[in-house]
Structures are given as structure tokens and as C-alpha cells.
Amino acid sequence: MRGTKSGRLRTLIASGSAALAVVVGLTACGSSSSSSSSSSSSSSSSATTPAPAPAASGPGVGKPAVTIGDKNFAEENILGALYAQALEAKGYNVTLKDNVGSSEIIYKALTSGQIDMYPEYTGVLLSAVAGQTKNPSSASAAAQEAKAFVEKHGITLLETTPFYDSNALATLPAYAQEHSLASIADLKPLGSGLKLGGPPEFATRDEGLKGLVREYGVKPTFVPIAIELSYKALESGQVNVQNVFSTDGQLLSGKFKILTDPKHVFGYQNVAPVLKKSVLAAEGPAFEQTLNRVSSLLTLKAIQQMNAAVSIDKQSATSVAQQFLKANGLG
Amino acid sequence: MAAAAGSIVASVVAAGEPVIPNYGAQSSSCVVHNHLFCTDWVSHNWGPVLWPALRGHILLALVAVGIGFVISLALALAAYRYGCLERPTTVITTILYTIPSLALFELLVAPVGPNVYSAEIALVSYTLLILFRNILTGLRGVPAEVLEAAEGMGMSRRQALVRVELPLALPAIVAGLRIAVVTIIALATIVYTIYNAGLGVPIHTALGEGPFKTELIAAGGLAILLALTADALLVLVQRLLTPWTRARAT
Numbered sequence: 001m002r003g004t005k006s007g008r009l010r011t012l013i014a015s016g017s018a019a020l021a022v023v024v025g026l027t028a029c030g031s032s033s034s035s036s037s038s039s040s041s042s043s044s045s046s047a048t049t050p051a052p053a054p055a056a057s058g059p060g061v062g063k064p065a066v067t068i069g070d071k072n073f074a075e076e077n078i079l080g081a082l083y084a085q086a087l088e089a090k091g092y093n094v095t096l097k098d099n100v101g102s103s104e105i106i107y108k109a110l111t112s113g114q115i116d117m118y119p120e121y122t123g124v125l126l127s128a129v130a131g132q133t134k135n136p137s138s139a140s141a142a143a144q145e146a147k148a149f150v151e152k153h154g155i156t157l158l159e160t161t162p163f164y165d166s167n168a169l170a171t172l173p174a175y176a177q178e179h180s181l182a183s184i185a186d187l188k189p190l191g192s193g194l195k196l197g198g199p200p201e202f203a204t205r206d207e208g209l210k211g212l213v214r215e216y217g218v219k220p221t222f223v224p225i226a227i228e229l230s231y232k233a234l235e236s237g238q239v240n241v242q243n244v245f246s247t248d249g250q251l252l253s254g255k256f257k258i259l260t261d262p263k264h265v266f267g268y269q270n271v272a273p274v275l276k277k278s279v280l281a282a283e284g285p286a287f288e289q290t291l292n293r294v295s296s297l298l299t300l301k302a303i304q305q306m307n308a309a310v311s312i313d314k315q316s317a318t319s320v321a322q323q324f325l326k327a328n329g330l331g
Numbered sequence: 332m333a334a335a336a337g338s339i340v341a342s343v344v345a346a347g348e349p350v351i352p353n354y355g356a357q358s359s360s361c362v363v364h365n366h367l368f369c370t371d372w373v374s375h376n377w378g379p380v381l382w383p384a385l386r387g388h389i390l391l392a393l394v395a396v397g398i399g400f401v402i403s404l405a406l407a408l409a410a411y412r413y414g415c416l417e418r419p420t421t422v423i424t425t426i427l428y429t430i431p432s433l434a435l436f437e438l439l440v441a442p443v444g445p446n447v448y449s450a451e452i453a454l455v456s457y458t459l460l461i462l463f464r465n466i467l468t469g470l471r472g473v474p475a476e477v478l479e480a481a482e483g484m485g486m487s488r489r490q491a492l493v494r495v496e497l498p499l500a501l502p503a504i505v506a507g508l509r510i511a512v513v514t515i516i517a518l519a520t521i522v523y524t525i526y527n528a529g530l531g532v533p534i535h536t537a538l539g540e541g542p543f544k545t546e547l548i549a550a551g552g553l554a555i556l557l558a559l560t561a562d563a564l565l566v567l568v569q570r571l572l573t574p575w576t577r578a579r580a581t
Binding site for chain 2: 072073074097098099100101102104105106108109112114227228230248249250297298299301302305306307308309311312313314315316320323324326327328
């Protein structure tokens with residue numbers, strides 16, 4: 001798929017003939033230092049999984065080729081690599097397209113047939129794609145409602161992961177101890193003296209500050225903080241409590257404490273592969289079993305470790321996924 | 332021993348708890364502690380990350396400016412010949428130019444899809460106003476007496492255009508190309524939102540959760556260097572193509 005894309009790019013180039021000489025010069029002077037063959041390979045993982053060559057035998061041999069997409073952030077790149085490599089190990093012919101785009105864009109790519117499958121968060125599917133505003137009552141309700149929505153469009157949802165990646169509120173353990181904080185409800189007595197940080201949109205979202213105010217009666221002073229500066233803002237004391245994501249690798253360090261959300265304002269964001277029913281039927285039962293097996297292994301701890309390896313240690317999603325699958329007998 | 336360990340692993344897996352590999356100690360401490368610039372990361376990731384992104388960026392920009400130039404040249408020649416076309420062309424290209432880039436990329440996804448075509452359509456549309464105006468200005472700037480001389484020498488309109496007017500318009504045309512190229516190289520860093528290509532991909536990854544300084548500096552620096560290099564190349568091209576301007580200057 002990437003091959004044809006870059007091929008098209010080159011065809012386009014040919015029509016812009018004035019530029020061609022420069023292209024040739026540029027490509028030639030750098031190609032000696034490069035081992036990559038594609039013009040559009042992503043930073044987080046290469047085109048398809050390099051190391052485990054498609055198994056010569058297995059239930060997937062001879063089945064139609066499948067294209068898996070993922071969204072443009074580390075956790076999605078890891079999920080995409082995990083599902084793709086696990087299927088390849090079973091003999092399926094898989095192409096992985098990294099960084100397709102946001103939920104709205106990648107869902108469109110799925111319905112228009114540019115990809116056959118991608119990992120999606122159940123809550124995001126409900127809010128961003130289905131346009132639902134009401135919070136589901138449980139994780140399984142979220143999955144069922146999401147499934148009911150997509151099935152109207154010939155698409156289905158496989159089993160969800162044990163981990164969920166939702167908004168969360170983090171604080172420093174010292175601050176939590178000082179004010180005896182365990183759950184978000186404990187923030188209420190702090191009133192407006194509490195400085196709560198988060199990306200600007202957190203203030204207006206139902207699964208954000210709006211919901212917290214309604215459900216817990218908190219009245220913090222909101223401080224807009226860019227996502228990538230979340231942990232810095234907490235450590236520097238710029239904020240007392242900060243909106244983070246439950247699967248962030250940084251949470252493994254023990255330097256931060258997550259406040260529980262007993263009223264589930266932050267919703268349910270477990271992940272499941274989303275794919276066309278026709279693809280599922282064509283690939284057979286072993287396809288579904290393999291994907292469900294991978295999902296079942298993805299606990300909060302597992303995804304946090306893998307996120308840390310990619311986001312903090314800057315390892316490639318491809319190799320992180322490969323090691324995980326190998327350690328769990330799926331590589 | 333190994334078999335025993337294997338069966339323990341298997342039973343743990345069966346219980347639903349995954350085995351998590353030890354990912355630590357696979358990266359340098361410079362990377363893990365996010366120091367200002369880790370040359371080891373750059374050298375490891377030049378092949379798999381930075382070079383493909385840079386090459387993709389160059390292709391995106393060249394295709395956009397190339398196609399944009401062809402369209403703009405045709406539009407400018409038409410407006411030069413038929414003056415009534417200038418206003419509508421200016422209006423349309425100005426409107427295209429004012430559409431917020433991030434919105435245009437996402438708007439194109441619905442009809443075209445999240446692919447290279449959407450990316451190029453958006454980028455090309457941003458070159459049109461710059462190139463059209465500069466080419467037309469260049470052509471209009473050719474002195475009337477020069478045209479009369481060409482006519483007097485027995486040149487046809489077409490010959491005069493190719494041999495006199497376009498060469499004399501070159502400095503203005505190249506000036507437009509320089510602005511277009513630098514603009515498109517900067518703009519192409521947000522193509523990543525709809526298509527997995529260009530230096531925007533590592534820049535976005537670097538911002539991720541970190542932000543990871545080395546990748547940000549390396550990818551951002553490459554984008555700046557690319558723009559400066561392209562600009563310098565165009566200056567060079569203009570000098571080579573218009574030797575008479577230098578002769579006049581000296």
C-alpha cells in the first residue's frame with residue numbers, strides 16, 4: 001500500500017517536470033545513508049513489521065490480504081503494531097498503515113475501504129463518531145452501545161481490552177497526603193483555591209471539568225496546560241491537580257497519584273478492533289480469535305509499560321510490540 | 332529449566348496476566364532523561380525516521396510547487412492576454428489562500444479521502460495566489476519599447492512571449508517561486524494530520540507526551556534547513572538563467 005502511494009507521488013512528480021532534476025539530485029545524494037524504501041514511512045514504526053516474516057503456515061495462509069490502520073499517537077501505533085504482528089505470525093497477509101489521522105478521519109478511511117480495521121476506544125466511538133452525549137453506565141455498556149451503533153453500518157467491534165485509556169486526575173503524593181485525597185470527591189473542600197490543569201478543551205467537556213462540577217460539586221480554578229506539559233506543570237507546582245491519561249507511561253514512575261473517579265465522569269475508554277463484518281467473515285474464525293487473544297493481554301500495566309517504552313524511552317512501536325507478543329507466545 | 336519457566340509463563344498467560352518484557356535499559360540515558368540533544372538518537376533514527384520524513388517532505392513540496400507553477404503560469408498567461416480574466420482569477424485564488432490550512436486539509440478528507448491527493452490539492456491551492464500574481468506582475472513589467480522592438484524585429488506574438496517577455500519576467504517569477512517554496516515547506520509540516528508523510532510526522536511524535544527535545548530539534552531543524560536550502564537554490568537558478576541582470580549590476 002505504501003509502495004503504491006509513493007509510486008503515485010512519483011508519477012505526480014513526473015508531471016511537474018521542472019522540478020525533476022532537483023528531485024533526482026536530492027534523492028541520489030541521500031540514498032546511500034538510508035535503508036528505507038518508502039517515501040512515506042512513519043516515525044513510530046516502519047511500513048510493515050520487519051522482523052517476523054509472515055508465517056509460512058498457519059490459519060491465515062491463503063486468506064485475503066488485510067490492511068490495518070491506526071491513529072496518530074504512540075498508544076495507537078503500539079496497538080496497530082500488536083494486532084498486525086500477531087496476525088502475521090498466524091500467516092495472514094497484513095499491511096499496517098500508521099498515523100492515518102484522528103477518529104473522524106480514520107473512521108472515514110474504514111467505511112470507504114481504505115483500511116479494513118483499526119483499534120478504537122469505545123467511548124470515543126460513541127462521542128466522536130456516533131455523536132452520543134450521554135455517558136454509558138459501565139464499560140460493557142459502552143462497548144455494547146458502540147457495537148450497536150457501528151453494526152448499523154456493516155461494521156463490528158471485537159472484544160475489548162482490559163485496559164482503558166480515559167481522562168484521569170493526577171496529583172503529587174505529597175499534596176494528596178496533605179489534603180487526604182483519594183478520590184475526586186475529596187477535592188470539593190478545597191474550593192477555588194485548587195488549581196486544576198488540563199488542555200483548554202477539558203474545561204468545556206462533559207467528560208472533563210463540566211462533568212466534574214456537576215457530579216462532584218468541585219469548583220477549582222482552571223489552568224490551561226498543553227498535554228505535553230502536563231507532568232511538568234504538576235512537578236513545578238503550577239497546578240495542584242492535572243488532567244492526564246490513565247495509560248500514560250509517566251504514571252509508572254510512582255511520582256504521581258491518580259484520584260479515583262467513583263462516579264465515572266471520565267467514561268469508559270477500553271479499546272477494541274473495529275472492522276467491517278465482511279472482512280471478518282472472509283478471514284475466518286482464527287482471525288477473530290487471534291485479535292481477541294491480543295486484546296485480552298492488554299492490561300493497564302502492560303499498555304503503560306509499552307507507552308513508556310515508546311514515549312519516554314523512544315523505542316519504536318514495532319519493536320515494542322514485537323517483544324511483547326514474543327514474550328506472550330504470539331510472536 | 333527453560334521448559335519449566337516456559338510452563339510457568341504459559342500458566343500465567345492462561346490466567347490472563349500478560350508477560351511484560353523488560354523494556355528498560357534499551358535506550359541511552361540521554362534519551363530517557365530527555366536531554367537537549369542526543370546525537371545517538373539521531374544517528375539511530377536517521378534511516379528509519381528522519382530521512383524518510385525529509386524525503387517525503389521534499390516530494391510533497393516539489394509536487395505542490397511544480398503543479399502550482401504549471402497552473403499559475405497558464406492562468407497568468409491567460410490573464411495577460413485577456414485582461415478581463417485577472418479579477419476573477421485573483422478573487423478565486425485569494426479565497427483559496429485565505430482558507431485556514433488545518434480546516435482545508437480536513438475538509439478535503441470527505442470528498443477525496445485521507446491520502447496524498449488531499450494533501451497535494453491543499454498545498455497546490457496555497458501556491459496559486461503567490462505564483463499567479465508574481466508571474467503576471469513580471470509579464471506586465473516588460474517595458475513597452477522592448478515589445479515594440481521585438482515586433483519590429485519581425486517576431487510573432489508567441490516568439491516575443493517565449494524569447495522576450497518570459498525571460499524578462501524571470502526575476503519576478505523566481506521571486507514568487509521563492510515565497511511559494513518557503514511557504515509550502517512550512518505548511519507541509521501539518522500534512523501529517525491527514526496523510527502519513529513529511530517532517531510533520533516526527534514533529535508531532537516528538538511533541539507526543541514528552542515532548543522529546545532531540546526529535547523536535549532534529550525534525551524542526553531539518554524543515555528550516557530545507558526551506559533555506561531551497562531558497563538558496565532558487566537564487567542560484569535565477570542567477571544562472573538571467574546572466575544579464577548580473578552584468579547590469581556590475
